[in-house]
Amino acid sequence: MIHEVSPLAVTLFFAFVAATVGLSFYLGRKATSSEGYFAAHGQIPWAINGIAFAGDYLSAASFLGICGMIAAYGYDGFLYSIGYLAGWIVALFVIAEPMKRLGKFTFADALDSTFDSRGIKLVAGISTLVVSIFYLIPQMVGAGALIQPLLGLPHWAGVVIVGCVVMVIVVTAGMVSTTWVQFLKGSLLVIFSLVLAAMVLNRGLEVRGGGIDGHEFETLGPFSESELQSATVLDGRTMMPDGNGWDRNKWVRLLDLPGSSSFTLFSVTSDEGQLTLYEAQALTKTTDGTKLVDGLPMGDSDGERLLRPVGHISKLPGGETKTGPLGPIEFFRVVQDSEIVLWGSDTIKHDDGSSTTTYFQKPTNGSRILRPGEHPIFAGIRSGKTKDRIEFISLMLALFCGTASLPHILIRYYTVKDEAAARKSTIVGIASIGFFYVLTLYLGLGAMTSGALDIQDTNMAAPLLAKSLSPALFAIISAIAFTTVLGTVSGLILASSGAVAHDLLVGFFGMKLTGNQQVRIAKFAALVVGAIAIVLGIVFQKMNVTFLVGWAFSIAASANLPSLVMLLFWSGTTKQGIIASVFVGMTSSLLWVLLSADAFQKVYGLPAESAIAPLSQPGIVTIPLAFITLIVVSLITRKANVKPTHEASSRG
Amino acid sequence: MVFSPTDSSHVNAQAHNSKLGLRLFFVYLSLYATFVLINAFEPSWMEWRPFGGVNLALLYGFGLILAALALAFVYGFFAKVGVAASNLSEQEGAE
DSSP states (O other), X not given: OOOOOOHHHHHHHHHHHHHHHHHHHHHHTTOOSHHHHHHGGGOOOHHHHHHHHHHHHSOHIIIIIIHHHHHHHSTHHHHHHHHHHHHHHHIIIXXXXXXXXXXXXXXXXXXXXXXXXXXXHHHHHHHHHHHHHHHHHHHHHHHHHHHHHHHOOOHHHHHHHHHHHHHHHHHHXXXXXXXXXXXXXXXXXXXXHHHHHHHHHHXXXXXXXXXXXXXXXXXXXEEOHHHHHHOSEETTEEBOOOBTTBOTTTEEEEESSTTOSOEEEEEEEEETTEEEEEEEEEEEEOTTSOEEETTEEBSSSTTOBOOOOBOEEEEOGGGOSBOOSOOHHHHHHHHXXXXXXXXXXXXXXXXXXXXXXXXXXXXXXXXXXXXXXXXXXXXXXXXXXXXXXHHHHHHHHHHHHHGGGOHHHHGGGGGSSSHHHHHHHHHHHHHHHHHHHHHHHHHHHHHHTSSOBOTTXXXXXXXXXXXXXXXXXXXXXXXXXXXXXXHHHHHHHHHHHHIIIIIIIIIITOOOOOHHHHHHHHHHHHHHHHHHHHHHHHHTTTSOHHHHHHHHHHHHHHHTHHHHHHHHHOTTOOHHHHHHHHHHHHHHHHHHHXXXXXXXXXXXXXXXXXOSSSOSOOHHHHHHHHHHHHHHHHHHHGGGSOOOOOGGGGGO | OOOOTTOHHHHHHHHHHHHHHHHXXXXXXXXXXXXXXXXXXXXXXXXXXXXXXXXXXXXXXXXXXXXXXXXXXXXXXXXXXXXXXXXXXXXXXXX
C-alpha cells in the first residue's frame, strides 16, 4: 500500500520537531551541572513527572505495535497492554520509593548504594547499555516505518531524522528537556487517543463488502469439487492455468480481460464438500526486485495497481447493517456477536526464483476475536502442549517484571524531590498509562473494522484508523506517533549516556571528572549511542517491533530486577552476589534470545527447529536463575565481607 | 547512604510504606497470576460471559487495569510521608 503524503501531517510534524528542539535549547541553559543534566536537579513536579512516565513508557511498541496487533488479531494484543501495565505495580509497590532514596543519577547508583563497588558499577552500567540498545532498535525501526507514509521518505531517512532530533534534545538539556518532551508527548497521546476512541464509538459499526476505497471483495460459488477442477471459465472470466506454484485446490486466478496480465485472485474455501471462492490479493516480487500486484506493476498510476485497504464487518448481530453510535460496553457486545473479515497471508515460490505473497480473507466470529489465542505468539495456549503454555507464562512474567527494570524508567525517579513525589508521580503514571491501555482495545478494534488497514503493515493501524475518520486527525495522530518515538528514544539515550559517563568512566575506571566534565562526556556518549541506534534502526528494518520489545523486557527483568529486589529485602545480599546476579541474568537471557527459535527464524533466516534454546521467551528460567545466583553467591561470600549497614535493616 | 537512627519518623514511614506496598503487591500478583494461569491452562474459560453479555477475557482484562489503578490510589492514600527534608540533607552530606 502506498500512502499519500498529507501536507497537514508534514506541517504538524515539523512544528512538533521545531517545538521540541526549541524547548531543548531554551531549557539547555538550566542543565549545565551533572545534577541538572542527569536528574533535572530533582525539581520536576510530581504531576509532570507522572505524565512524563507515560511519555517515556508508551513507546512505538505500545501505540503502534499493540493497536496493530489488536487490529490484525483481536484480544491478543490487549494481553500486552495488561502485562505492560501490571509491571507498574512492581514499580510502585516495590521499587519507586527505595529507588529515589538509594540512587542519584543512574540505576547503578541504587544497586551500589551500600557497597561502593567498582564491579557493581561495571555490570550495572553494561546492563543499562545492553537493555537500552535492545529497546532502542524497535523504536528506531518504528520511526522508519512512520516516516514513509508521513513524509514519503524512505525508511532510513526516518531513522536518521529521529536519531538527529533526539541527539539534539539530549545533548542540549539532558533530563530537563527530555522530561518536557515526554510530558508533551504523554499528554497528547492520551488526549488524542481518547478523541479517536470517542469517534470510533460515535461512528458505530457497519456491514461492508470491502475497505474505504469503495471496492467490494467478490465471493463466487459455491461450486462442487469436480466443477472447479474441470472449469476453464468462471463467472465469464478465463481461469489461469495451475503450475509454477499455483494450485487450484487453494488458489484460483481469473484474468480481468482476455489477453491482459492482470488477474483477480481467489482463495478456495471448502465447507461440507462445497467450494466457495473469496477474493484475495497477490503481491509478487520478481527476481529483479519489481513488485506486481495481481499481475500489474505496483503503483497508483494508469496501468498500475495497489494492494487494497482492508478491515470490514461481514455480519452484524440480528442481521443489522449499521448500528449507529455505541456505548463503551455495547461496542464489545456487538463486536462479539458479529463476523469480521480478518486477513491471513501465505507465500508461493515460483520456478524462476520469484515469489508471491497471497493475502486472503478469513471471516472470523467476533467471539473468537475477543478471546486469547488467535495471534501466532499466543496460539500455543490452545494447543494443549506444556511447552506452549510455559512460553506464554514466561512472556507474561517478563512483562510483569520488566517494567520496573528498564533503566530509562528507573532514572525518572531521580527527577523528583523526594520519595513521596516518586510515589505520587508513579500513581499519576499508572493512571495515565492504564487509561491509555484501556483505549488501545477500542483503537485496535476500531482499526480492524475501519476498512483502512494496510494489509502489509499492521503497525500503521492507529494512524490509518484516524485517516478513516478525518484527514486532520490522521495528520495529528501521525505527528503524535512520531513524537512517541522521540520521547522514548530520548529517555533511552539519556540512560545510556549516564551509564557510560557516570557508571563506567567515573565509577569503574575511576576517572576524576568534575560535574561539568561528566556532562560533556555524557553528551558525547549520547551522540555515539544515537549514531549506533541509527545504524541498528536501518539494519533491523524488517524486524517486528513488538517482538524486539519483548526481548528487551526479558533481558531487563533477568539482569536488573532480582538484584534490586534482593538488595531491598534481604540483608544477606553481598556485592559479589549482586555482580554475579546481574552478570548471569544479563548473559543468560541475552544468549537465550539469540539462540531461540524466533531469532533463528526471524534474524538468521534458519529453520526454527534448529534452535538451541528450548523456549523463545527466557524469563521463566533466567529470572529465577538470577535470584538463585544472588542467593548462592551471597551465602558463599558473606563471611568474607564485613556486613554492610543495610538499607533493608531500616525497613522493619 | 545511611539514615540516622534519630530520624524515626522517616524510618517508620519507610517501614509502613514498605509493608503496605508488599501487601498490595501480593493482592495484585494473585489477581494477575490467576489471569495468566487461566489463559495458559483453561483458555476456554475466557469465552464464558458471566454478565453484561461480555466475556471473561474482557471483564478480567479491564478488571486488572482498574485493580491496578484502585490499588495505586489505596497506596497513595494510606502511605505515610517521612521527613523528606532530612533525607535530602543527608544525601547532600553523604556526597
